[in-house]
Amino acid sequence: MFKLMKYEFRKTWMTKVILLGITAAAQVLFLFGLYGDHDNALGLSVFLLTMLAIGGVLVIGLESVITLHRDMNTKQSYMLFMTPNSSYAILGAKMLECGLSILITGVFFFGLGALDISLLFVKQGELNKLYEMIQQMIHTINEKITIDASGIASFLFSILAGWIGTISTAYLADVVSSALLNGKRFNGVVSFLLFLVLDWAMGWTAQQLTASITSINQSLVWSGVISLAFSAVMYFATAQIMERKLSV
Amino acid sequence: MILESKEVTKLFGSKRAVDGISLQLEKGHVYALLGPNGSGKTTWMKMAAGLIKPTSGTVAFEGAPVSIESRKHVAYMSTEPYFYAWMTVKDVGKYYQDFFEDFSYERYQKLLQKTELTEDLKTRALSSGMMAKLKIAVTLARDARVYMLDEPFNGIDLLARDDIRACILEYATEEKLLLLSSHLVEEMEAIADRAVFIKEGRLVENVDLDDMRSQRGESMADRYREIYGHTEG
Numbered sequence: 001m002f003k004l005m006k007y008e009f010r011k012t013w014m015t016k017v018i019l020l021g022i023t024a025a026a027q028v029l030f031l032f033g034l035y036g037d038h039d040n041a042l043g044l045s046v047f048l049l050t051m052l053a054i055g056g057v058l059v060i061g062l063e064s065v066i067t068l069h070r071d072m073n074t075k076q077s078y079m080l081f082m083t084p085n086s087s088y089a090i091l092g093a094k095m096l097e098c099g100l101s102i103l104i105t106g107v108f109f110f111g112l113g114a115l116d117i118s119l120l121f122v123k124q125g126e127l128n129k130l131y132e133m134i135q136q137m138i139h140t141i142n143e144k145i146t147i148d149a150s151g152i153a154s155f156l157f158s159i160l161a162g163w164i165g166t167i168s169t170a171y172l173a174d175v176v177s178s179a180l181l182n183g184k185r186f187n188g189v190v191s192f193l194l195f196l197v198l199d200w201a202m203g204w205t206a207q208q209l210t211a212s213i214t215s216i217n218q219s220l221v222w223s224g225v226i227s228l229a230f231s232a233v234m235y236f237a238t239a240q241i242m243e244r245k246l247s248v
Numbered sequence: 249m250i251l252e253s254k255e256v257t258k259l260f261g262s263k264r265a266v267d268g269i270s271l272q273l274e275k276g277h278v279y280a281l282l283g284p285n286g287s288g289k290t291t292w293m294k295m296a297a298g299l300i301k302p303t304s305g306t307v308a309f310e311g312a313p314v315s316i317e318s319r320k321h322v323a324y325m326s327t328e329p330y331f332y333a334w335m336t337v338k339d340v341g342k343y344y345q346d347f348f349e350d351f352s353y354e355r356y357q358k359l360l361q362k363t364e365l366t367e368d369l370k371t372r373a374l375s376s377g378m379m380a381k382l383k384i385a386v387t388l389a390r391d392a393r394v395y396m397l398d399e400p401f402n403g404i405d406l407l408a409r410d411d412i413r414a415c416i417l418e419y420a421t422e423e424k425l426l427l428l429s430s431h432l433v434e435e436m437e438a439i440a441d442r443a444v445f446i447k448e449g450r451l452v453e454n455v456d457l458d459d460m461r462s463q464r465g466e467s468m469a470d471r472y473r474e475i476y477g478h479t480e481g
Contacts, residue, residue, distance in 0.1 A: 003346045078330040083347040084319040183261050247300040
């Protein structure tokens with residue numbers, strides 16, 4: 001499994017290097033704007049870093065789905081499927097590599113964001129007042145919400161786990177398309193609809209099961225746990241279809 | 249019996265690529281798998297390699313249906329290039345070393361020397377002839393029990409072909425089975441001791457070449473012309 005993961009990482013590392021390079025440039029711009037008192041540069045860098053955080057996590061997930069598609073539908077599929085590895089191991093390596101990359105990227109950008117906000121607070125003390133004002137505003141809208149470390153961590157976990165769940169669903173839809181619907185009419189439409197229905201079902205299930213939880217933080221955490229459990233179900237279903245039906 | 253195909257059929261939509269092939273292949277032989285384009289040779293090989301699932305029937309390796317276990321002992325070389333574009337020749341060897349216990353990197357390097365390939369070459373920059381040599385080198389660097397080479401001489405010049413033929417024949421031992429498909433019938437005649445003729449997805453015959461020559465007075469090429477003469481026009 002570790003060897004398979006190594007090669008999964010090797011297939012996608014260039015995107016990660018590019019992402020890291022652009023992030024480093026945006027961070028330099030941020031520091032230049034902050035300590036050189038260039039407000040425009042500061043504003044632009046904050047925008048760039050926010051987009052990179054969101055876009056980075058999205059791109060890593062999407063690239064993983066594209067890689068799986070290529071690994072089933074081009075001649076490079078032989079590299080994977082002629083090795084003595086089961087579909088469970090092959091898919092497991094893909095999901096683990098992708099899931100870990102998403103989590104690490106999310107935590108990395110969260111850490112970077114926390115660092116940059118701290119630097120802003122240190123440099124511009126009056127931002128403390130802004131933070132308190134935002135806290136008060138959110139508290140007025142919904143008194144259950146408070147911005148603290150555990151709240152942010154719960155939110156981050158919920159979002160990242162939800163995205164991993166969505167990617168797992170995309171894996172299943174893609175495998176159904178390649179293994180069961182290959183060569184059939186409306187293959188793409190049917191598999192896309194399957195993806196939409198399953199993704200909606202995951203969200204709906206999480207919503208139903210967390211409806212009675214009053215604490216927002218707990219609700220977010222449980223929602224993330226349900227997404228991960230859903231990913232596990234998708235994994236077994238997908239691997240089973242690959243094992244029984246996939247021809248490359 | 250090292251490889252056995254029982255009533256194997258493969259449909260692609262409504263097209264019957266392989267149609268009820270029953271075939272027994274024994275170790276200690278070099279088989280030539282013959283037939284024109286689209287006759288089902290590649291599809292059958294891919295089923296034996298576990299890459300394609302049969303629509304019906306089974307392909308068995310040493311009595312058990314092809315599986316993860318059989319992939320440890322069956323070395324398959326596809327006719328199409330299949331290495332990842334980011335790989336160098338060295339990466340290809342390391343990849344095989346990571347996944348196949350019977351792979352020898354030392355042997356791989358020796359085979360590379362024979363084929364005049366260097367480890368730093370990018371696979372995406374290889375010509376079709378160089379790619380064919382690389383595929384053969386990495387496949388033959390395995391100490392497998394079954395070797396299935398699909399069109400191994402495609403894109404390879406005459407001189408390199410002699411080297412490759414010599415490498416292949418080194419593997420023709422009592423314990424191994426070699427199955428080679430090719431359009432180059434005369435080329436195959438010098439290597440194979442048995443021939444499997446496939447036509448329109450069906451097995452025509454699995455024949456011992458010495459018997460065919462002595463009993464019927466036919467060469468493999470004669471028999472090929474006889475079977476496919478009409479379809480190839």
